[in-house]
Amino acid sequence: MYHKDSNLIYKRLKKEIGTFSGGTKFKLADIEIDVVGKDGIGGLIEEWFGAWAIARSLNIHNPKTTGNSQTFPDYFVGSEKEKGLLEIKTFNGTASANFDIANFDSYCLSLKEHPKRIDTDYLIFSYKMAGIRLTIDEIWLKKIWQITSPSGRWPLKTQTKRDVIYNIRPASWFGKNPKYKPFADKKAFVDALYSTELMYLKKRNLLKSEVKETPNLAGYWKAAT
Amino acid sequence: MYHKDSNLIYKRLKKEIGTFSGGTKFKLADIEIDVVGKDGIGGLIEEWFGAWAIARSLNIHNPKTTGNSQTFPDYFVGSEKEKGLLEIKTFNGTASANFDIANFDSYCLSLKEHPKRIDTDYLIFSYKMAGIRLTIDEIWLKKIWQITSPSGRWPLKTQTKRDVIYNIRPASWFGKNPKYKPFADKKAFVDALYSTELMYLKKRNLLKSEVKETPNLAGYWKAAT
Numbered sequence: 001m002y003h004k005d006s007n008l009i010y011k012r013l014k015k016e017i018g019t020f021s022g023g024t025k026f027k028l029a030d031i032e033i034d035v036v037g038k039d040g041i042g043g044l045i046e047e048w049f050g051a052w053a054i055a056r057s058l059n060i061h062n063p064k065t066t067g068n069s070q071t072f073p074d075y076f077v078g079s080e081k082e083k084g085l086l087e088i089k090t091f092n093g094t095a096s097a098n099f100d101i102a103n104f105d106s107y108c109l110s111l112k113e114h115p116k117r118i119d120t121d122y123l124i125f126s127y128k129m130a131g132i133r134l135t136i137d138e139i140w141l142k143k144i145w146q147i148t149s150p151s152g153r154w155p156l157k158t159q160t161k162r163d164v165i166y167n168i169r170p171a172s173w174f175g176k177n178p179k180y181k182p183f184a185d186k187k188a189f190v191d192a193l194y195s196t197e198l199m200y201l202k203k204r205n206l207l208k209s210e211v212k213e214t215p216n217l218a219g220y221w222k223a224a225t
Numbered sequence: 226m227y228h229k230d231s232n233l234i235y236k237r238l239k240k241e242i243g244t245f246s247g248g249t250k251f252k253l254a255d256i257e258i259d260v261v262g263k264d265g266i267g268g269l270i271e272e273w274f275g276a277w278a279i280a281r282s283l284n285i286h287n288p289k290t291t292g293n294s295q296t297f298p299d300y301f302v303g304s305e306k307e308k309g310l311l312e313i314k315t316f317n318g319t320a321s322a323n324f325d326i327a328n329f330d331s332y333c334l335s336l337k338e339h340p341k342r343i344d345t346d347y348l349i350f351s352y353k354m355a356g357i358r359l360t361i362d363e364i365w366l367k368k369i370w371q372i373t374s375p376s377g378r379w380p381l382k383t384q385t386k387r388d389v390i391y392n393i394r395p396a397s398w399f400g401k402n403p404k405y406k407p408f409a410d411k412k413a414f415v416d417a418l419y420s421t422e423l424m425y426l427k428k429r430n431l432l433k434s435e436v437k438e439t440p441n442l443a444g445y446w447k448a449a450t
Contacts, residue, residue, distance in 0.1 A: 022252040026269040028361065029244040031277045040265010044251040052256045136253065162389050 002141055003084040005059045005077035006121040010141040012056055013123075020136035034132035041134070042090040042099070045125050046074055049088055060086070072110075073120060085120040089170075093126035093137050097174075100167040101144065104158050107168055108197050111190075112219035118186060122147060140174070145189035147173045149180040154199065155192040165200055168193075190220065227366055228309040230284045230302035231346040235366040237281055238348075245361035259357035266359070267315040267324070270350050271299055274313055285311070297335075298345060310345040314395075318351035318362050322399075325392040326369065329383055332393060333422050336415070337444035343411060347372060365399070370414035372398045374405040379424065380417040390425055393418075415445065 002010070024035040024044060053060040059078055064071045077084035091097045101107075101122075111117055124147070126138040140147075149171030151157035157180065159167040172178045183189040194217035201207040201214060227235070249260040249269060278285040284303055289296050302309035316322045326332075326347075336342055349372070351363040365372075374396030376382035382405065384392040397403045408414040419442035426432040426439060 016254060019254040022254065022257075024269075025250045025252075026273055027247040027250075028270075028273055028277070028359070029241060029247065031273060031280055032247075033273050033276045035269060035272060037265075037268045037272050039268030040262075043262045043264030044249075044260060045253075047260060047262050048251055048253055048256060048258050051258045052253070055256055134253070164387050164389055 001143065002121050003077050003086070005084055006086055006123070006141055009053060009058050009060065009077065009086075010123065010139070012058065013139050017136060017139060021133065023132045023134050036129070036132055038092065038129055041092075041127060041129075042088075045090045045127065045136075046088040049123070049125075050075060072117075077121070085117065087120055087122050088125070089122055090125045090127060093128050096172060097124075097126075097147075097170045099170065100159070101148065101170060102168050104165045104168055104196075108193065108214075108216045111193070112216045112223060115220055115224035118144065118190065120144065138174075142173070143186070145183040145186050147171060147182060148189060148192075149173075149178070149182050150192060151180060154196040156189075156196040158196065163203075165196070194220070226368065227346050228302050228311070230309055231311055231348070231366060234278060234283050234285065234302065234311075235348065235364070237283065238364050242361060242364060246358065248357050248359050261354070261357055263317065263354055266317075266352060266354075267313075270315045270352065270361075271313040274348070274350075275300060297342075302346070310342065312345055312347050313350070314347055315350045315352060318353050321397060322349075322351075322372075322395045324395065325384070326373065326395060327393050329390045329393055329421075333418065333439075333441045336418070337441045337448060340445055340449035343369065343415065345369065363399075367398070368411070370408040370411050372396060372407060373414060373417075374398075374403070374407050375417060376405060379421045381414075381421040383421065388428075390421070419445070 026033050026035050050060065050062050060075050062075055063073070073085040074088045075086040076082060077086050089099045089101070091099050122142045122144065124140045124142060125136050128135050128137050147170045148168060149157050153160060157169050157171060158165045159169045171180060171182050173182050183192065194214055197214045197216060198207065198211070202209060207214065251258050251260050275285065275287050285300050287300055288298070298310040299313045300311040301307060302311050314324045314326070316324050347367045347369065349365045349367060350361050353360050353362050372395045373393060374382050378385060382394050382396060383390045384394045396405060396407045398407045408417065419439060422439050422441060423432065427434060432439065
């Protein structure tokens with residue numbers, strides 16, 4: 001199901017996970033600190049991962065211009081140009097997984113325009129900080145439908161503030177007995193995504209009530225088939 | 226106008242600014258990278274600043290529990306307990322200043338409950354990244370009314386998305402000929418803050434149209450006098 005190079009990368013990461021301990025040093029003028037703050041750790045792990053993979057001669061390359069962490073995807077894997085899509089996600093393992101999988105609006109639109117995006121591999125790092133010491137304590141390789149779920153409010157769990165949907169947020173896919181389980185397959189996720197969009201747009205009076213699908217859903221099936 | 230210890234800190238920073246060059250190193254296992262990404266630089270500079278000030282025997286202390294960057298204020302200055310409030314703000318000097326000064330709702334409420342918060346000193350660092358090299362190119366010491374302004378939409382410039390106000394955002398206080406100039410004084414800022422709140426709450430049908438002031442504004446004057 002995952003790209004073969006993602007599988008190789010994941011296998012190697014799991015083999016080395018016991019050694020993934022370290023930290024951040026920040027220096028200006030003569031003052032160097034060992035960083036205790038957690039801001040920006042996600043970006044550091046993502047950048048480090050690229051250097052680690054290259055040092056291990058794994059088949060990966062970085063499409064980003066320097067310092068821009070907003071581009072999709074984070075990395076390409078494999079030799080076929082722009083085929084193997086790999087996203088890196090991180091979260092503090094002492095809390096629940098609360099990273100942004102993607103902006104909701106952008107994802108609805110981009111899936112319509114690039115339906116292959118649904119097959120992106122997600123490499124997820126759970127880290128822990130003890131003072132200045134950072135440790136990676138778990139790593140997963142997943143598809144988006146394996147880390148998302150319904151929620152009480154929407155068919156797809158999202159970050160919603162004051163009735164505005166912002167981001168697609170993760171299910172507790174690693175929980176033993178979660179209230180909402182991840183989706184069974186790709187199709188269940190796509191259905192939940194676009195039925196959430198439909199409910200949301202109707203609520204905001206952007207679609208007539210008799211409408212059965214959003215322009216994005218219609219466009220997705222057209223582009224995917 | 227500023228706390229005397231803030232003035233001392235600022236003077237010393239300006240004296241040393243030419244030396245404020247460096248960067249971030251991040252290491253896990255045997256792979257260490259010189260970081261090019263910009264995520265989280267604000268938190269690093271804030272943490273570094275505390276270590277720098279202590280190394281220079283400046284009168285400062287950090288009220289935070291380790292790694293929690295959400296607390297207010299970032300630092301206390303001076304010897305009187307919890308009197309000198311100092312906030313650290315940072316922005317990438319190659320773009321416009323776009324940091325969050327404070328969450329709008331929280332600030333409206335907290336000013337009512339702690340009107341002294343208005344006298345907080347803001348120490349603002351502008352940085353530049355060239356590859357792995359980070360440089361501090363300008364530093365300001367300011368009061369909140371000196372870095373905020375009206376905007377086309379509201380009496381106080383804020384980050385507003387889909388009609389929801391999120392954060393108080395900075396004016397271009399250092400611009401040569403800005404369209405909106407910073408406020409003349411503390412009172413002009415407080416007026417703009419609460420008239421924005423009034424407009425906003427009425428727009429969201431949370432206040433009757435004949436109402437002349439919000440509960441927060443009424444509470445502010447009661448607490449301040």
